[in-house]
Amino acid sequence: MDKFTTHTGVGVPLKRSNVDTDQIIPAVYLKRVTRTGFEDGLFAAWRNDPAFVLNDPTYATGSVLVAGPDFGTGSSREHAVWALQNYGFKVVVSSRFADIFRGNSGKAGLLAAQVDEKVVQRLWDWLEDHPGGEVTVDLESRTIRAGAGEDAVEDSFDIDDYTRWRLLEGLDDIGITLGHDADIAAFEATRPSWKPVTA
Amino acid sequence: MGKTLSEKVWDEHVVRSAPGEPDLLYIDLHLLHEVTSPQAFDGLRLANRTVRRPDLTLATEDHNVPTVDWDKPIADPVSRTQVETLRKNAADFGVRLHPLGDIEQGIVHVVGPQLGLTQPGMTIVCGDSHTSTHGAFGAIAFGIGTSEVEHVLATQTLTQARPRTMAVTVNGSLPEGVTAKDLVLTLIAHTGTGGGQGYIVEYRGQAIEELSMEGRMTVCNMSIEWGAKAGLIAPDQTTFDYIEGRPEAPTGADWDAAVAHWRTLRTDDDAVFDKEIELDASTMTPFVTWGTNPGQGAPLGASVPSPDDFDEPTDKVATEKALQYMGLEAGTPLREVKVDTVFVGSCTNGRIEDLRLAASILDGRRVAADTRLLVVPGSVRVRLQAEAEGLDKVFTAAGAEWRGAGCSMCLGMNPDQLAPGERSASTSNRNFEGRQGKGGRTHLVSVPVAAATAVRGTLSSPADLAPIA
Numbered sequence: 001m002d003k004f005t006t007h008t009g010v011g012v013p014l015k016r017s018n019v020d021t022d023q024i025i026p027a028v029y030l031k032r033v034t035r036t037g038f039e040d041g042l043f044a045a046w047r048n049d050p051a052f053v054l055n056d057p058t059y060a061t062g063s064v065l066v067a068g069p070d071f072g073t074g075s076s077r078e079h080a081v082w083a084l085q086n087y088g089f090k091v092v093v094s095s096r097f098a099d100i101f102r103g104n105s106g107k108a109g110l111l112a113a114q115v116d117e118k119v120v121q122r123l124w125d126w127l128e129d130h131p132g133g134e135v136t137v138d139l140e141s142r143t144i145r146a147g148a149g150e151d152a153v154e155d156s157f158d159i160d161d162y163t164r165w166r167l168l169e170g171l172d173d174i175g176i177t178l179g180h181d182a183d184i185a186a187f188e189a190t191r192p193s194w195k196p197v198t199a
Numbered sequence: 200m201g202k203t204l205s206e207k208v209w210d211e212h213v214v215r216s217a218p219g220e221p222d223l224l225y226i227d228l229h230l231l232h233e234v235t236s237p238q239a240f241d242g243l244r245l246a247n248r249t250v251r252r253p254d255l256t257l258a259t260e261d262h263n264v265p266t267v268d269w270d271k272p273i274a275d276p277v278s279r280t281q282v283e284t285l286r287k288n289a290a291d292f293g294v295r296l297h298p299l300g301d302i303e304q305g306i307v308h309v310v311g312p313q314l315g316l317t318q319p320g321m322t323i324v325c326g327d328s329h330t331s332t333h334g335a336f337g338a339i340a341f342g343i344g345t346s347e348v349e350h351v352l353a354t355q356t357l358t359q360a361r362p363r364t365m366a367v368t369v370n371g372s373l374p375e376g377v378t379a380k381d382l383v384l385t386l387i388a389h390t391g392t393g394g395g396q397g398y399i400v401e402y403r404g405q406a407i408e409e410l411s412m413e414g415r416m417t418v419c420n421m422s423i424e425w426g427a428k429a430g431l432i433a434p435d436q437t438t439f440d441y442i443e444g445r446p447e448a449p450t451g452a453d454w455d456a457a458v459a460h461w462r463t464l465r466t467d468d469d470a471v472f473d474k475e476i477e478l479d480a481s482t483m484t485p486f487v488t489w490g491t492n493p494g495q496g497a498p499l500g501a502s503v504p505s506p507d508d509f510d511e512p513t514d515k516v517a518t519e520k521a522l523q524y525m526g527l528e529a530g531t532p533l534r535e536v537k538v539d540t541v542f543v544g545s546c547t548n549g550r551i552e553d554l555r556l557a558a559s560i561l562d563g564r565r566v567a568a569d570t571r572l573l574v575v576p577g578s579v580r581v582r583l584q585a586e587a588e589g590l591d592k593v594f595t596a597a598g599a600e601w602r603g604a605g606c607s608m609c610l611g612m613n614p615d616q617l618a619p620g621e622r623s624a625s626t627s628n629r630n631f632e633g634r635q636g637k638g639g640r641t642h643l644v645s646v647p648v649a650a651a652t653a654v655r656g657t658l659s660s661p662a663d664l665a666p667i668a
Contacts, residue, residue, distance in 0.1 A: 016520075017513050018392055018492050022631040027612035031263065031277040033237035033284045045633050068513065070393045073426065073492070074629060075610075076328040077235065078344035096393055099428055100328060100342055107346030160360065162221055173346070174246070177354045180215050180223060184251075184356055187214040187225050192460070194453035195227060196316050198295045199254035 001109045003170035004139055007090045009063030011135035011146060012053055013127045017068035021101065024072070024080040038083035056131075064091045064135040066123045072101025072112075081108045091137045093144065093157070095120050106163040107173060113137055113144060113157035122153045139168060201467025203364045204433050205399040208339045208464065212322045214356055221360040227321040227338075229351045230307045231258035231294065233285040234612070235326030239349035240288040250292045252355045257316065258289050259297040261306045265614050266575055266602035269299050278613070292352075305578020305604040308332040308546040312416065313580055315445025319434035319461040324351060329546045329628065331422040334431035335415035336438055337464050339399065341429040362428045363473040365398040366466075369406040371481035376661060378556075379414035380548060380626065380645035382406065383421040384486040386478060388496040395427030398474065401466060402432050406480035412441040413552035420547045421628055424493040433465045485660045487533060488630045488643040490521035495630075497533065499648060499660055505529035524632055525640050526620070533658050536642070540623045541572045541653040542635070543646060544602075545609040548626035549577030551584050553646045558590040560650035561597040563667040567656030572599035573615065575607040599653070611636040624652040 029041025046052045053059055065084065071094040072080060081104045084092065092110065095117040105112040126146050127133060136145045137157070142164070146153040159167075166173065177184075202210070215223040229252075236258070243249065250256060263278045273279040282299070289296035297303040303310060308329055311317040319337035324330060328342035347357055373382060387394075402418055410418065415432050422430030439458055442448045449457045488496040489503050495518070497504065503522065506515040506529070522529060527536065543549075543557050554576060566572045574594045576582035582604055585591055591601045608615040609627040617623055617639025626649050630641040642658060651659040 017517055020492065020629075020631045022610075022629065022634050026633050026637065027262070027610045028637075030234050030612060031275075031281050033241075033281055035238050035241075045637060070426075073392050074328065074423075074631060076326055076330075076342035076344055078238075078326075078346060081344070096396065098393075098426060099396060100344060100423075104344035104346065107344060107350075161219060162358075162360075173358065174242075174248070174350050174353045177223065177350065177356060177358065183215045183223070184225070184354060188355075191225075192456065194449040194457040195321070196318060196447045196449070197254040198228075198257040198316065198447075 001170045001172065004109060004111055004167040006136065006138045006140065007063065008134050008136040009090060010059060010061050010132055011064045011066055011123065011127050012059045012062035013124045014053060014065055014067040015124060018070045018073060019067055020074035021072055021077050021080040022074055025077065025083040030077060030079050035082055036086055038079050039086035042083040042087045058132040061088065063088050064093065064137060065089050066093045066120060066127065068120065069094060069096040069117060071097050073098040076100045078104040078108060081105050081110050085110050093120065093123065106167065109167065111137060111139060111167065113159060115144065115155060115157045119153070119155045126151060126153050139164060201470040203466045203470045203472060204337065204401050204464055205339060205364055205431060208320050208322070209361065211320065221358045223356050224322060224359045226324050226351050226355055226357060227255060228311070228316055228323045229256045230311055230323065230325035230330070231256065232262055232307050232327065233260050233281050234262045235345050236288065236348055237281065237284045238345050239352055240292065242349040243352060248353045250294060250352045253293040255355060256294045258285060258294050259304055259307050259310050260285060260299050262606045262610065262612055264299050264605045266605050266607045269603045302579050305580065306546045306549060306606055308420070309550060309577035309581065312336065313578060315442055315448035318442060318457070319438060320464050324357065328423040329420050331430050332416050332420040332546055334419035334422065334429050335412060337431055337434035337461070339429050339431060342423065362399045363397055365395065365400045365474040365476065366472040367400055367402050368404040368475065368477045369402065369480050370404050370477065371406060371479050372409060373406050373480045373483060376647055377483050377485060378645040378647065379410050379417040381483055381486040382480060383418045384488065384493070384496045384643060385483050387421065387425045387493050389478070390425045390476070392424065392492050392494045393426045395422065395425040398427050400427045400430040402430060407432055408435065411552060412437060413550045416550070417547055421493065424628060434461045485645060485648050487648060487658055489525065489527060489533065490518065491524055491630055491632050493628065493630060493643060495521055496643070499533055499658060501533060503527045503529050503531045503533065534663070536658045537622070537656060538570060538624045538642070538652050538658060539621045540617060541570060541649050542608040542623055542625040542627060543573065543649050544575030544577065544607050545627035546577060547628045548646050549575060549581065551581050553626065554581065554585045554590050556646045557650045558593040560647060560661050561599065561654070562593050564597055564654045564664065566598035566653045570653055570656045572653040573602060573608060574599050575602040576604050578604045608635050610634060611639065624649050624658060
């Protein structure tokens with residue numbers, strides 16, 4: 001996984017709440033056996049609407065998605081994270097993420113930055129006044145910034161310490177756990193005989 | 200201070216705990232299916248890693264498989280490749296697989312309990328959010344993403360932050376004709392889709408204790424629909440009776456030792472939950488959704504709400520968008536909403552008890568002329584059991600389509616899908632936009648409401664049906 005320290009990119013306002021993972025990528029697009037190519041399914045139904053934000057050339061290089069509350073609810077499909085990444089997003093900002101989506105993002109290297117609901121609104125307002133404007137997300141200091149001067153937005157975001165550390169260092173989760181192999185083996189030795197096996 | 204049930208199960212599985220880090224949790228059972236596993240096996244190959252415990256791993260094919268012509272090659276080449284990839288991965292890494300055509304094939308969350316692999320006090324994960332189903336047995340069970348699937352394959356563990364605990368106590372008894380599905384839909388309308396976020400929820404109280412294992416699975420299945428990490432129910436005699444004698448259940452002295460341990464899996468009297476919710480089952484009625492998330496529901500006897508009924512601006516906007524997508528007018532009685540397709544099945548309501556209930560209502564009746572009813576058993580075993588009881592004859596005599604086992608119309612991935620604008624009453628778990636097919640409109644319902652709706656052609660309960668002459 002690549003290290004994530006700071007990112008600056010075009011902010012994309014997605015003014016919807018409860019954006020579930022079936023909206024992010026419908027099931028019919030989940031048939032690939034690779035981790036790439038899922039951008040074609042990203043927000044597939046909404047992209048038929050010419051007025052949808054991603055169809056606006058202003059946001060063609062968008063990489064910071066600013067969404068309403070309860071982003072990523074529903075299915076556990078990590079393909080939702082891959083679709084966002086394959087499309088070019090590095091960061092999703094929301095006031096509330098579904099647990100599995102947040103976990104998948106941390107594993108795959110997409111930054112899920114949780115902010116107060118008011119910050120989402122301020123970012124939406126700022127992006128409306130500055131279409132195509134850039135948003136900077138600094139994981140080191142846990143801050144998010146847009147613009148300069150009077151209408152600038154600057155606030156902190158939440159991310160748990162462990163995920164932040166792993167993203168900053170670009171660490172392989174499995175490698176870390178395999179370092180505790182002796183602990184796992186010791187635990188396995190204590191499992192009762194009646195626990196079921198599939199073999 | 201005592202411990203809650205979920206804390207007991209959690210603590211029994213902590214391999215390693217360090218300040219400032221999530222716990223390293225041991226996984227007792229890892230279930231796999233074709234959609235969320237291929238990239239995980241690829242990751243193992245790239246890193247030259249193996250599956251640590253193939254003997255704690257089980258795979259089946261469910262999401263992407265057809266429910267007709269299951270003995271023929273899968274027609275869609277991309278779907279076929281995905282299924283064949285699972286078969287190759289299972290063979291290469293020594294994982295037990297129940298493929299299409301096998302007698303143990305079916306929806307992964309129906310197969311685990313049916314084999315007796317799902318037992319109290321376990322940790323169970325799968326790359327599928329409805330893994331919460333297994334919590335009905337007093338297990339901590341939750342859905343994971345593909346990176347975590349790879350992590351479990353390689354290490355048989357997961358790093359997990361300890362969730363907070365919540366109790367949902369459902370007092371009283373459910374009235375006749377009101378089911379576990381109505382109970383959980385009522386709960387989600389009460390909490391909203393994010394109300395359970397960050398919590399492991401224990402369902403308790405008289406109404407929960409009175410549920411069969413099938414009903415308990417329906418409730419736990421939908422824990423994820425209000426955002427909970429997992430949902431579980433303390434094991435009791437109903438649980439033990441369900442497990443005893445199943446192929447993978449313990450026997451002899453192992454059975455006695457297991458049950459002795461399972462009886463300790465109860466929340467201590469002096470344990471404290473981080474949050475508590477209480478509901479009264481005796482006031483519950485058949486409940487259906489009108490919107491595009493599982494929290495947008497109302498009693499069947501109510502009318503489609505108006506955006507003006509809500510105080511919060513985000514709720515107003517969400518309602519407006521939902522009504523527009525669903526093609527519904529505010530104020531329309533829900534009983535007058537005409538339905539094109541009825542789907543009985545899924546990991547929520549595709550077990551034998553569900554099919555018996557549907558058949559008891561359809562027996563001697565006909566599906567409405569311009570309505571289609573799909574009945575899809577959750578597993579091959581469920582299909583064979585239903586056929587042994589003659590339920591398939593009841594369904595086909597009523598004009599329903601009797602299908603093979605799989606996820607079917609729950610998720611719009613395999614050939615069973617709604618057409619744009621088509622409206623369904625579905626016993627599944629999600630009414631998201633396009634969930635059952637692009638442009639499809641879904642009303643989540645219980646099994647009795649599904650069966651009655653198929654007969655009348657509009658959202659209905661069995662009480663609305665004319666008696667059989």
